[in-house]
Amino acid sequence: MSAQRIITTRSAATVHGFTRTTNHEPTAWLKNRLQLLAADLDAGHVTHCGHLNGNGAVGIIGLWAPRKAVCRDCQHLIGIQGAADRTCDRCGHHDPAGVTLSAVRPIPALIVLMGLCDACQRKEAAK
Numbered sequence: 001m002s003a004q005r006i007i008t009t010r011s012a013a014t015v016h017g018f019t020r021t022t023n024h025e026p027t028a029w030l031k032n033r034l035q036l037l038a039a040d041l042d043a044g045h046v047t048h049c050g051h052l053n054g055n056g057a058v059g060i061i062g063l064w065a066p067r068k069a070v071c072r073d074c075q076h077l078i079g080i081q082g083a084a085d086r087t088c089d090r091c092g093h094h095d096p097a098g099v100t101l102s103a104v105r106p107i108p109a110l111i112v113l114m115g116l117c118d119a120c121q122r123k124e125a126a127k
Contacts, residue, residue: 048068086098086115090117090123
């Protein structure tokens, strides 16, 4: 599933029978991943597509490629295929049917994407 799909179509949560949850308390795993991402951003370890130059564009980072930020037009640069596209970023479970692309927006200028199996989706993003 491409990152573009979650932004241009209805919510992945709705597609899979989950409900959108706002103000959901993230698990320790997600908090840790976001803290590591913030540390990498602060240390200058995250590269970007070149279009994220303070012009108000929203950056997108996939947890499968946490050191590459892209704009909406460059999402293909962080796309994955094959087995990796069917593996949960949280628990590592491989599901031949695929995982649900989920997103959190820790700050207004950043969307963080992750592919989650159904069990992890329930823990991280939806009821």
